[in-house]
Structure formats: C-alpha cells, structure tokens
Amino acid sequence: MTFRRMELHVHSVLSACASLEMIPPFIIEKALASGIDVVALTDHNTGANVPALLEATEGTGVTILPGIEVETAEEIHVLCLFDTLAQLQTFEKILDRNLPNYQNREDFFGCQLVVDKFGNFLRKEERLLHTASRLSIFQVHDEIHKLNGLFIPAHVEREENGMLPHLGGVPPELDLRIVEISNYESTPHVRKMWPELKNIHIIKNGDAHDLEGMVGSTTLDIEEISVANIERAILEQM
DSSP: OOEEEEEEEEOOTTSTTSOTTOSHHHHHHHHHHHTOOEEEEOOBTOOTTHHHHHHHTTTTSOEEEEEEEEEOTTSOEEEEEOSSHHHHHHHHHHHHHTSOOOBOOTTTTOOOEEEOTTOOEEEEOOBOOSSOOSOOHHHHHHHHHHTTOEEEEOSTTOTTTOHHHHHSSOOGGGOOOEEEEETTSOHHHHHHHOGGGTTSEEEEEOOBSSGGGOOOOEEEEOSSOOHHHHHHHHHHHO
C-alpha cells in the first residue's frame, strides 16, 4: 500500500487573507516537515503563484497540484484542481474574462503578491481577487469537467461562501460526489444538519492561510498521483 497525505486547499501570499510566510520555500518546508506528500495551491480566483511553487518543489518529493479557489456568482467557493499548469491556465483565461475589474484596497483587504520560487517579490496584483466572479457554480462545474479537472465545493457548511447555506442544499444538476467541509467541523454533525449529503463523500482540508493551517487531513492509498486517481480514491476509501 502507498499512503499519501494530502493538503488540497492552500493559499499563498497572492491571497490577500494569507500570511506573508506563505511563500513557496516555506510551503514546501512545512509539507516535508509534516509528512504531506501532495499540496494543491488554491489562491482566490488566480493561479499566478502556481508556477513558482512547481519550480520550488522540484526534487523534493512533494507533488503540487495546480489549483484555484473560485468564487462563483453566487459567492460560493469551489476548489478546482488540475494535473497540469496548462489546464489551470486555460481555465484562468475564462475566469479572467469573468472577474470584475475592482481595484484592491490593501489597507482593507491586504497585499496580493506574485513571487518567484524563492519567495522573492515580483509584482503586486492590483485587481481585487477575493470577490465574486460572473460565472455561476454550474458554469464553473461545466468548465472544470471539460478540462478533466476536479470540482469540489469548499467548506460547504459555512455561512460565508459555503454552498449549503447559500443555495439551501445540494443542487441535483451538479451530480456532486465530493464536497469539502471545514477541518474543525464534525462530519457526523454536518451530515445531520444537511441530510442531502448522505450519499456524498466528505473530505477535510486546512484551508491553509498560514503554515499551521497545513494539516494534511486527507490520507489516501494511491500510487500514481493524478486528480482522477485522487477522485477515485476518495470515492472508494472515504
């Protein structure tokens, strides 16, 4: 058996709400120290720091999944995970066209920093990223599946940006098989509160905005790491 410990919801300094310690070398160092084999970088509405993290991880044994945390038109957060940077960047082009051009207010939201593999400053993202796009959750779902990515509604139980409170349940049109709940929540409690989750597999992530948030709550028996194999393993083992 090959057990892989995973943290599938990590933010870097490009997410204004993340700590300044969330740069590629520290993220990789934390993963290695915590025995985390797979990390998905999922900044708000952008994947601009994914290339740096991919470079930083070379030769370390840690696998990086290119990802993004989309905020839909309904203000719902969704994890979108891919096998390749090219897939992510294809989706980013669609998302960019549907993201309002609001100016970031650093004094209110915080800095949004693009960095290199060493964590050195390259530029600031001036457009506000932590905002609702014009893509509905159904449109995001369809675009991710066209690209063979993995679509997982994030922290679905939360009042803020959670699918269940915002939509009042699970839309049958999405045919969901996997959702994420907050790491501090009890799975039985969430299932009791939302019976619609009865036949849906639940995972937990740290939603890491600082290094301590990288908890690696998901462990799967999986040999070759890909989003398809991760999805299959979650459905079979969780």
